[in-house]
Amino acid sequence: MSAQEYVFVVLGLVGTVAAFRLVTAKNVVHAALYLVVTLATVAGVYLLLAAEFLGWVQILIYVGAIVILFLFGLMLTKAPIGRDALDNQQRGISLLISLGVLAGLVFLIQNAFDWNDPKIRPPTGSTRLLGESLFRQYVLPFEAVSFVLLAALIGAIVLSRKDESP
Amino acid sequence: MIRLPLVLFFSAILFSAGIYGVLARRNAVLVLMSIELMLNAVNVNLIAFSQSLHDLTGQVFALFVIAVAAAEVGIGLAIVILIYRNRETINVDEVNLLKW
Numbered sequence: 545m546s547a548q549e550y551v552f553v554v555l556g557l558v559g560t561v562a563a564f565r566l567v568t569a570k571n572v573v574h575a576a577l578y579l580v581v582t583l584a585t586v587a588g589v590y591l592l593l594a595a596e597f598l599g600w601v602q603i604l605i606y607v608g609a610i611v612i613l614f615l616f617g618l619m620l621t622k623a624p625i626g627r628d629a630l631d632n633q634q635r636g637i638s639l640l641i642s643l644g645v646l647a648g649l650v651f652l653i654q655n656a657f658d659w660n661d662p663k664i665r666p667p668t669g670s671t672r673l674l675g676e677s678l679f680r681q682y683v684l685p686f687e688a689v690s691f692v693l694l695a696a697l698i699g700a701i702v703l704s705r706k707d708e709s710p
Numbered sequence: 711m712i713r714l715p716l717v718l719f720f721s722a723i724l725f726s727a728g729i730y731g732v733l734a735r736r737n738a739v740l741v742l743m744s745i746e747l748m749l750n751a752v753n754v755n756l757i758a759f760s761q762s763l764h765d766l767t768g769q770v771f772a773l774f775v776i777a778v779a780a781a782e783v784g785i786g787l788a789i790v791i792l793i794y795r796n797r798e799t800i801n802v803d804e805v806n807l808l809k810w
Contacts, residue, residue: 556720567731617787638733646726663711666761696781703788
């Protein structure tokens, strides 16, 4: 195993534990903080895979913006504490389904990829190429995404505004 | 240099945890958090394959997924706050106005 793989295994274990704590936490604010840990480990995985632009975008947008949005959402709604208040009665069957999906995915990955396959040799300095690809080949989808964000912005304002009846 | 299946296993674990959260949680904000977890698992896969195949399309799509996820969280939380204002609860099993 190479040094990068050791770092990846550590990151993966931290992310796995945080993800499990996120879906089983009894306090919603703790769940949001576990979400921060999970997203940060995912950003670390991106950096480890030499996708540095995506790594910093992940930190900025997910850890910086989306988690703050979640914390505002938790603050503006009453957040009860306790397992029965946060989980429904289908814990057992959902555990069964998710373990089934995990087993299926692991089986598929095990079948599709050989353990001795060539490892990922990430190209270095992909940010420049990513920008060129984004603004040459994918400039139309890029603009479409900006319209999606604009529509979401207007929609969120319209939805959460208090109606002032005339 | 990382073996590709290792990254894929990590992504599969994140995705299954997200599925469990979506199915077992009744607080709408926690359901949205679990959806974010699943979207992140997809992004990990996209970037791992992109770096393994030396094709940048995967990273461009991961960027689009992040943008759409941000829009989804904004709209989702606006809807959650609207429901809370009207019903005093955000438990998804108590909001059953459209259920038969």
